[in-house]
Amino acid sequence: MKHVKPVLLSLTFGLPLLVWGVSLGSAVSAQSAADQMPAGPGKDITVATCTKCHSITNITGQHKDRDGWTATITKMVGYGATGSDEDFQAILDYVTKNYGLDSAGAAAPAAAAAHKIAVNTEPAAQLVTDLGLTDDESKALVAYRDKNGNFKTIDDLKKVPGIDATKFDAHAADLQF
Template sequence: MKRVTFALALACSVSLSVDAMSGSQQASSSVNGEDAFLNRCSTCHTTDRALVAPRTKRGWEGVLAEMVNNGAQLEAAESEAILSFLTERHGLVNVNTANAEDLVALGVSKKDADTIVSYRTEHGPFADFAALRGVPGVDVDRLDALRTRVAFRD
C-alpha cells in the first residue's frame, strides 16, 4: 500500500512540473472555484477521490494544507476559490460552532437558528443528531431533511 502511494506521489510531481513548464498559471484575480478545483485537484488523483466525503470549512482547509504538503501548487487566489467551492458544494455545517447566520444558510428558519444557538449556549455542545433534534420547539422535519449536511465536529 505504501509503495502504491509513493508511486502515485512520484507520478504527481512529474505531471506537476510538466504543468509548470507549460506556463499554465494564469493571472487569477477572479478565479472560478469549480474550474480551479477541476484543474488543480485532478493531477495526482481523480476529483472523485477528492470528493469522497463532504467536510466543514475547517475540514476543507485542513485538506488543502495537506495537499500542499503532498506537493500541490496553489496560488492564494486559487486556494481561496477552491475552498469556497468545496465549502458551498461539498460542505458540512458544524452545529456546535455555527452561529445563527450559518444555520440559516444551511436551511434552518431564523427562529429555529436562534433557538438552537441559545440552547447550545445554555446546555453545551450537541453530541449527535438526536440531541440536536431534541431541542424544544424546533421543526424536526426540516432538520431531518438537512441531516446529511450537519456535522458535530470539524
C-alpha cells in the first residue's frame, strides 16, 4: 500500500505528459511533412482540411490527374470531409498542380517509393483510397485479414473473395507486407 501513492502520482502527471509528448511528436512530423509541400494558393486549406482525418503523406505520396484527384476529393467528402465548394476547388487546383501526373515529383522514383500501401495495417477507408477498392471490398479485405492473419504475398491478397485481383496487380510495386 505504501507504493500506491507514488504510482498514482506518476499516473496523474506522467500519463498526461506522455500523451502530450506523443501528440506533439505527431504534430511535429505532420508539420514537417506539410513544410516540405510546395508553397502556393490552396496549400493551407489542403493541409488544414486533409489532415483532420489522415496524414498529409496520403496526398504527397500520390500523383493523379485532375479526374483522379476529383474522384478522391468526392470520396473524402462522402466520408465526411467538410469545407465550402471554394475550399474544395482550391484543394483540387493545388493537388492537381503539385501532385498531378505532370508535376515535377511524379516521375521521380522517390515520390513513387514515398507511399507504400501497408495492407496489413491500413484501415478500410485508407484501402479504398490506396487500392481503388469499393467500400464493400475494403471491408471484406479487413475482415479476411482479421480472421486469417496478415498477408504475406500478393497471392494471399488475391484469396480475398469478391475482389478483382487486377486491383492488387495494379499496385503490386507499392504493396508492403
